[in-house]
Amino acid sequence: MSEALFEVRTHRPENIRVRIPGSKSYTHRLLIAAALADGPSEVSGCLRSEDTLLTAEALRQMGISVKDHGDGRMDVEGRGGRLPGASEVVFLANSGTSMRLLSAIAGLGEKTSTLDGNARMRQRPLGDLLDALGQVGIPARSLPETGCPPVVIGGGSRRGGALSIACHLSSQYLSGLLLMAPCLEQGLDITVTRGPVSRPYIKMTLEILKKMGVSFSSEGDTRYRVPGGQTYRAGNYQVEPDASNASYFFAAAAVTGGSVCVEGLSLGSVQGDLGLLGIFEKMGCTVTSDSHGICVRGGDLCSVDVDMGDMPDMVPTLAVVAAFAKGTSYIRNVAHLREKECDRLSAVATELNRMGGSVRIVGDDLEIDGGCPLHGARIHTYDDHRMAMCFSVAGLRVPGVVIENPACVAKSFPNFFDVFARVMG
Missing domain, CATH: 3.65.10.10 (Enolpyruvate transferase domain)
Structure with missing residues (x-):
């Protein structure tokens, strides 16, 4: 990985298993x-x-x-x-x-x-x-x-x-x-x-x-x-894998039609960002799970109309997947994305449009016309880890996607590109 740039290789992952860090x-x-x-x-x-x-x-x-x-x-x-x-x-x-x-x-x-x-x-x-x-x-x-x-x-x-x-x-x-x-x-x-x-x-x-x-x-x-006057009980506690960071690997399967499994995650987890899997199923993906983890297989993607107020960190991931789906997707109730590490509403729309997409911000919603012919581009990441990771997914389908400042992933997933290399073949 270059210190300043990361060029994604197009690839369709098949039966790839990855393990990601804790939540x-x-x-x-x-x-x-x-x-x-x-x-x-x-x-x-x-x-x-x-x-x-x-x-x-x-x-x-x-x-x-x-x-x-x-x-x-x-x-x-x-x-x-x-x-x-x-x-x-x-x-x-x-x-x-x-x-x-x-x-x-x-x-x-x-x-x-x-x-x-x-x-x-x-x-x-x-x-x-x-x-x-x-x-x-x-x-x-x-x-x-x-x-x-x-x-x-x-x-x-x-x-x-x-x-x-x-x-x-x-x-x-x-x-x-x-x-x-x-x-x-x-x-x-x-x-x-x-x-x-x-x-x-x-x-x-x-x-x-x-x-x-x-x-x-x-x-x-x-x-x-x-009630007051209580004390937390000391002991040994385990952190489960991060569902938010798993989303990029599930999305990799979705946009390529391939298959990726994330080990150690359970559908019974209370991590709300696992709700993205249900949306991917509505879009045409197949989700399965066993004692080892959760797997996603991509399919023919169709658009969705969803309220993402409870899953704001998943909006950039969903937006990238929606760009490859048939029809117009509506991602609603996401005004609070403006207050994240960057203004993610503006950033996602700008970078997808830079790739030839058709994305509009309408009030507190994103509208994404799927199926537009996308082309490679240098992706500005706005020093935002989630921008770097979600647009890496787009590069699995679109040649010439280059991620600026890949080191910004250190905020939440320092070895992301090492793990992502597995889905690039």
């Missing part, structure tokens, strides 16, 4: 929960990527011992829900998950913490979470007064109580509050006033609370109660 979303949440637990935990199968290592380092800055063995195992010394807090600015680059989850957790600190990021992070909104923290006595403010980082989160107040929050921009605001809630004296009684988007990620967070001995109750998607 980024699970890794973030398990590391944080283990840091709040009542003793030492081992978290195995961790994804070691730019984002998850930023979370691990941030926890160290906040006073938690995190030992990285380098093989997916991390030892975390929980302090029973107590955090000393960070003396220096916690830098989180462009890891939105780290910023949102840790901004809430910083409210458990014994002193004030400041969290910052890169230029793009300083454009990503956090105001609804800051307001929610303030409702329960935790001082939280945006230094530039824009609702964006850098943010200052005051420590020392552990009262908790009732709050309301809008979660139409990110479900991670709610996940952060749920993770901190059991460590507060009164816990939290959370009312969601708008949204939430990406609901499967909330389910993932709640699953981790349950697995680690924390009780809670919920009323639909609008109210969550977590």
Whole structure:
């Protein structure tokens, strides 16, 4: 792989089996929960990527011992829900998950913490979470007064109580509050006033609370109660493979008509991005699973009309597949893609159109005319890992696709191109 460019080779993979790293979303949440637990935990199968290592380092800055063995195992010394807090600015680059989850957790600190990021992070909104923290006595403010980082989160107040929050921009605001809630004296009684988007990620967070001995109750998607005075149970916890990163290999089968299996994944997983498989089935693919993993075989692709509000990270992948399908696909309710690592609505449309596609942004939706004759192009990745990975899939069918800045995949899947080489033959 070139340092600055990666040229994809066209190929139809047949009966290829791949193994991918652990879930980024699970890794973030398990590391944080283990840091709040009542003793030492081992978290195995961790994804070691730019984002998850930023979370691990941030926890160290906040006073938690995190030992990285380098093989997916991390030892975390929980302090029973107590955090000393960070003396220096916690830098989180462009890891939105780290910023949102840790901004809430910083409210458990014994002193004030400041969290910052890169230029793009300083454009990503956090105001609804800051307001929610303030409702329960935790001082939280945006230094530039824009609702964006850098943010200052005051420590020392552990009262908790009732709050309301809008979660139409990110479900991670709610996940952060749920993770901190059991460590507060009164816990939290959370009312969601708008949204939430990406609901499967909330389910993932709640699953981790349950697995680690924390009780809670919920009323639909609008109210969550977590009693206070609880402690996460320390122990040995396993991270399952990342369904989001598996999507590129399933998509490889879809666009080529080939067959690819991802080992270690189960259709019973709560990872919401596995919902993409059902959409691929509607488009003409065949999905099978066994004790070893999940397999997809491509077929004659047809267009779909789907609401992707709960699977925003899968929109770039689906958009690329839709470009090869017969008819016009409508990908709806994805306004929150504008607040990701880049404006993914604009980026996906621009790059598919650069390849000769026909893609339009209509309000909060994407419209993709499938079957247009596509040609090779240099794909701008906007320093966004998901752009690099999804357009690599297009290159399996279209000669001359070149990915700029392939190193940006380090954010979530550092060895992506090594694994992807297997589907290129």
